[in-house]
Amino acid sequence: MKVLVIGGGGREHALVWKLCQSPRVDKVYCAPGNAGISEIAECIDIRGDDFDALLDFVKYNWIDLTVVGPEAPLAGGIVDVFIKEGRSICGPDRKGAQFEGSKKFAKDFMQKYGIPTAEYKIFSSFQQAEEYVRLKGAPIVIKADGLAAGKGVIVAATVDEAIDGLKSIMKDRVFGNAGDKVVVEECLKGEEASFMVLTDGETVVELATSQDHKQIFDGDRGPNTGGMGAYSPAPIIDESMRKTVMQTIIDPMMKGLQRERIKFRGVMYVGLMICHGKPYVLEYNCRFGDPEAQPILMRLESDLFELLKATAEGRLKDINVSWKDESSICVVLASKGYPGPYEKGEAIQGLDVFDNDKDVVVFHAGTSLNNGEIVTSGGRVLGVTALGRDIRTAKDNAYRAIEKIHFNGMQYRKDIADKAINKQ
Numbered sequence: 001m002k003v004l005v006i007g008g009g010g011r012e013h014a015l016v017w018k019l020c021q022s023p024r025v026d027k028v029y030c031a032p033g034n035a036g037i038s039e040i041a042e043c044i045d046i047r048g049d050d051f052d053a054l055l056d057f058v059k060y061n062w063i064d065l066t067v068v069g070p071e072a073p074l075a076g077g078i079v080d081v082f083i084k085e086g087r088s089i090c091g092p093d094r095k096g097a098q099f100e101g102s103k104k105f106a107k108d109f110m111q112k113y114g115i116p117t118a119e120y121k122i123f124s125s126f127q128q129a130e131e132y133v134r135l136k137g138a139p140i141v142i143k144a145d146g147l148a149a150g151k152g153v154i155v156a157a158t159v160d161e162a163i164d165g166l167k168s169i170m171k172d173r174v175f176g177n178a179g180d181k182v183v184v185e186e187c188l189k190g191e192e193a194s195f196m197v198l199t200d201g202e203t204v205v206e207l208a209t210s211q212d213h214k215q216i217f218d219g220d221r222g223p224n225t226g227g228m229g230a231y232s233p234a235p236i237i238d239e240s241m242r243k244t245v246m247q248t249i250i251d252p253m254m255k256g257l258q259r260e261r262i263k264f265r266g267v268m269y270v271g272l273m274i275c276h277g278k279p280y281v282l283e284y285n286c287r288f289g290d291p292e293a294q295p296i297l298m299r300l301e302s303d304l305f306e307l308l309k310a311t312a313e314g315r316l317k318d319i320n321v322s323w324k325d326e327s328s329i330c331v332v333l334a335s336k337g338y339p340g341p342y343e344k345g346e347a348i349q350g351l352d353v354f355d356n357d358k359d360v361v362v363f364h365a366g367t368s369l370n371n372g373e374i375v376t377s378g379g380r381v382l383g384v385t386a387l388g389r390d391i392r393t394a395k396d397n398a399y400r401a402i403e404k405i406h407f408n409g410m411q412y413r414k415d416i417a418d419k420a421i422n423k424q
């Protein structure tokens with residue numbers, strides 16, 4: 001079988017890496033991929049938004065399954081285009097992708113189906129939003145409705161900060177059309193966790209739990225990033241919490257999908273805030289998390305191709321999934337300046353020492369080849385991912401590996417997984 005993966009970050013490297021291990025997969029292509037992906041798959045120079053070129057590629061190369069990594073092509077309707085042409089693709093259609101593409105859609109869905117989430121109101125008028133913020137007071141959360149590359153949310157500690165946020169989204173339109181509407185919601189206090197499921201619209205297969213680290217600095221300080229590290233499993237989701245999440249969040253979500261006739265065949269990522277032992281949904285994403293995919297896929301025992309193909313074809317009820325008992329952690333190495341403007345083109349040393357280490361995989365994100373040399377080309381550069389018999393060992397393995405890697409300006413958090421270790 002031949003598979004095409006769309007995207008070029010750490011998540012896609014992990015997807016490609018795991019797909020390559022399937023005995024049923026002969027060849028993996030990735031569009032556009034990165035330097036690390038090009039070592040194990042054939043990278044093709046097509047952008048994720050060029051649906052015509054992707055479809056042509058899939059037709060002429062007899063691709064059996066396309067897997068979409070990032071949210072933008074999903075929100076743009078790539079699945080609708082492929083399905084219309086009879087192509088097998090894993091991911092929700094345009095309607096399903098609204099769970100991520102419109103925070104208003106997601107909030108209204110949750111309200112309609114009784115899924116616990118922060119109290120909210122939607123505004124398209126700046127003045128009314130401002131009045132509401134003054135009425136509610138701080139802390140309060142402001143969210144641009146549409147896709148904003150993880151930068152459209154302001155958790156405001158003061159009313160002034162909230163109103164500045166409203167101004168930049170609604171008046172200065174820093175996120176363009178994504179700011180036509182805003183969600184203003186109650187600020188929840190608690191601990192976050194990521195709960196992902198695979199669904200074909202009928203059956204739900206739970207993926208391993210995980211926890212992301214959004215802020216750039218240790219101790220969850222500094223500005224938000226795309227994610228500086230993650231680990232799996234997340235002990236905050238113990239067996240009783242898992243059941244609560246399934247009953248109060250996933251079951252009503254599945255019922256809602258069926259009632260609304262949304263054909264969702266892909267990963268539904270539920271971002272949770274656990275407050276006083278009760279889970280609330282902060283947001284939905286309609287694809288694997290990045291960097292959560294890296295530790296999760298390293299723990300996956302089952303054949304990823306079988307899983308994703310069954311998802312695309314509505315056969316998930318026949319599939320069993322198994323996980324390694326070991327824990328896993330991914331630590332992101334980022335460029336100097338990230339999440340602001342960052343440097344590029346720095347040579348990366350020490351990548352080849354892990355070839356024979358089965359516990360460590362260095363997934364590439366923003367890397368490219370320059371005259372045969374691997375150089376940095378993005379904000380998040382590498383995701384050093386390690387297994388260990390427990391989370392402490394996994395952490396030691398990852399950080400020991402990092403000592404061997406170097407590029408100018410390299411920055412990373414030293415406290416990934418400490419929340420889990422401190423719970424032991």
Ligand SMILES: Nc1ncnc2c1ncn2[C@@H]1O[C@H](COP(=O)(O)OP(=O)(O)O)[C@@H](O)[C@H]1O
Pocket residue numbers: 118141143149150151152153155185186187188189192214271282283
């Ligand atoms: N209601 C809320 N209360 C407290 N913090 C929140 C709330 N909503 C979002 N956040 C914080 O903001 C981050 C980003 O919000 P999220 O809804 O996940 O948007 P996105 O990932 O699209 O930027 C969350 O990971 C969480 O830390």
Ligand SMILES: [Mg+2]
Pocket residue numbers: 271283
């Ligand atoms: Mg989020």
